[in-house]
Amino acid sequence: GAVVSQHPSRVICKSGTSVKIECRSLDFQATTMFWYRQFPKKSLMLMATSNEGSKATYEQGVEKDKFLINHASLTLSTLTVTSAHPEDSSFYICSARVRIGANNLPLHFGNGTRLTVT
Amino acid sequence: GENVEQHPSTLSVQEGDSAVIKCTYSDSASNYFPWYKQELGKGPQLIIDIRSNVGEKKDQRIAVTLNKTAKHFSLHITETQPEDSAVYFCAASTTSGTYKYIFGTGTRLKVLA
Numbered sequence: 179g180a181v182v183s184q185h186p187s188r189v190i191c192k193s194g195t196s197v198k199i200e201c202r203s204l205d206f207q208a209t210t211m212f213w214y215r216q217f218p219k220k221s222l223m224l225m226a227t228s229n230e231g232s233k234a235t236y237e238q239g240v241e242k243d244k245f246l247i248n249h250a251s252l253t254l255s256t257l258t259v260t261s262a263h264p265e266d267s268s269f270y271i272c273s274a275r276v277r278i279g280a281n282n283l284p285l286h287f288g289n290g291t292r293l294t295v296t
Numbered sequence: 297g298e299n300v301e302q303h304p305s306t307l308s309v310q311e312g313d314s315a316v317i318k319c320t321y322s323d324s325a326s327n328y329f330p331w332y333k334q335e336l337g338k339g340p341q342l343i344i345d346i347r348s349n350v351g352e353k354k355d356q357r358i359a360v361t362l363n364k365t366a367k368h369f370s371l372h373i374t375e376t377q378p379e380d381s382a383v384y385f386c387a388a389s390t391t392s393g394t395y396k397y398i399f400g401t402g403t404r405l406k407v408l409a
Contacts, residue, residue: 182339184339210395212396212397219402219404220401220402221385221399221400221401221402222340222385222399224396224397224398227396271339271340273339275395284330284342284345285330285342285397286342287332287339287340287341288339289337289338289339290337290338290339292337
């Protein structure tokens with residue numbers, strides 16, 4: 179159980195275009211999803227927290243107008259990288275969690291999306 | 297805010313030996329500590345976790361220990377196998393607020409056959 183599916187796994191786009199990445203929880207309802215960015219051989223950097231039906235909360239230094247997050251249902255969150263530039267090239271990973279009561283249940287991660295902007 | 301430090305950054309062990317990875321955290325409010333294994337080109341996979349009301353947890357060849365006083369927690373892998381080679385991340389979280397995870401910097405483990 180607790181499978182998170184992320185698509186696409188790889189995408190190459192031209193500078194100035196927008197790219198949408200989907201994150202789906204396949205067998206559970208995810209009240210909260212998190213989007214991370216990972217540079218080569220580096221740790222996971224939290225970009226934003228997405229709660230179903232409300233606006234995402236962005237971490238300091240992350241441009242909300244550039245990285246648009248939509249969490250329209252309990253099983254789907256999307257990250258759109260707008261007007262992409264080569265410096266946006268990175269590995270983007272989503273994760274999802276369902277919380278029951280006060281339990282902090284583990285995060286389940288998707289397999290990531292490698293974005294290359296040319 | 298929370299800060300998690302992880303050591304070592306790289307670790308090479310002979311197959312069959314044990315591997316230990318250590319993390320320290322700064323926020324005494326953190327009470328949940330998961331460990332993730334990340335293989336090349338994939339997302340992190342949870343391998344074990346521990347809550348602050350427990351000092352040690354074991355799952356076959358993997359164990360995690362927690363010292364709340366010192367704000368240390370460690371991952372122990374015994375009888376290492378080549379398939380254990382990967383990057384391991386520790387994380388710290390709380391059960392209040394946004395519940396977000398703060399990850400350590402990662403340890404690249406290489407098990408030599």
